[in-house]
Amino acid sequence: MTSETSHGPSEDWMDLPETAELIHDQHAVATAYDEMAAAINRDWAGTEPLVLPVMLGGLVPAGQLLPRLLFSLQLESIHATRYGGGTRGGELNWVARPRSSLKGRSVLLIDDILDEGLTLKALVKYCHEEGAARVGTAVLVRKKRDKAPAIEADYYGLEVPDRYVFGCGMDLYEYHRQLPAIYAI
Ligand SMILES: O=P(O)(O)OC[C@H]1O[C@H](OP(=O)(O)OP(=O)(O)O)[C@H](O)[C@@H]1O
Numbered sequence: 001m002t003s004e005t006s007h008g009p010s011e012d013w014m015d016l017p018e019t020a021e022l023i024h025d026q027h028a029v030a031t032a033y034d035e036m037a038a039a040i041n042r043d044w045a046g047t048e049p050l051v052l053p054v055m056l057g058g059l060v061p062a063g064q065l066l067p068r069l070l071f072s073l074q075l076e077s078i079h080a081t082r083y084g085g086g087t088r089g090g091e092l093n094w095v096a097r098p099r100s101s102l103k104g105r106s107v108l109l110i111d112d113i114l115d116e117g118l119t120l121k122a123l124v125k126y127c128h129e130e131g132a133a134r135v136g137t138a139v140l141v142r143k144k145r146d147k148a149p150a151i152e153a154d155y156y157g158l159e160v161p162d163r164y165v166f167g168c169g170m171d172l173y174e175y176h177r178q179l180p181a182i183y184a185i
Pocket residue numbers: 054055056057058080081082083084085089111112113114115116117118119120170171
């Protein structure tokens with residue numbers, strides 16, 4: 001380990017936009033993962049779920065949550081996108097469906113953000129249509145919007161304001177997904 005892996009907010013390589021504002025620092029994010037994992041451990045132990053990170057953004061929260069999950073599970077992924085590198089959502093585009101059958105399975109979807117909720121709603125519907133016995137949803141952040149999302153997540157870690165946010169899996173024009181804190185423009 002070297003100090004080169006540290007992520008102090010002043011590091012030049014981050015090249016944050018001038019308007020970027022820190023919303024949740026990395027300690028708040030780590031605490032959120034701990035609390036989400038505790039709730040998921042309580043509710044999902046013994047169900048041997050198939051855990052599906054929603055790619056791409058769900059990769060980062062899944063990578064943080066999985067080592068905190070203390071029960072037997074299997075891991076695949078599901079990949080659909082509706083923002084496509086921009087900051088406005090459109091139609092849901094499928095990239096890859098899970099390889100194994102969902103029939104009769106307990107399925108836990110993990111994503112980075114619940115915004116309008118259209119992505120998660122479509123993916124939950126898909127899992128049920130594929131015969132999943134139980135579908136759970138966990139997102140690192142829930143955006144506080146005037147209009148309620150199309151679906152609520154069963155677990156969320158933090159709330160963010162109704163602005164475009166990035167870091168912790170969320171991209172800003174496909175950059176900054178690896179930042180360990182959450183920023184808004
Ligand atoms: O609640 P919604 O308004 O539907 O938005 C949430 C979705 O948007 C983002 O995905 P995006 O389409 O940007 O793809 P990405 O995961 O590759 O960033 C995010 O990862 C969620 O899946």
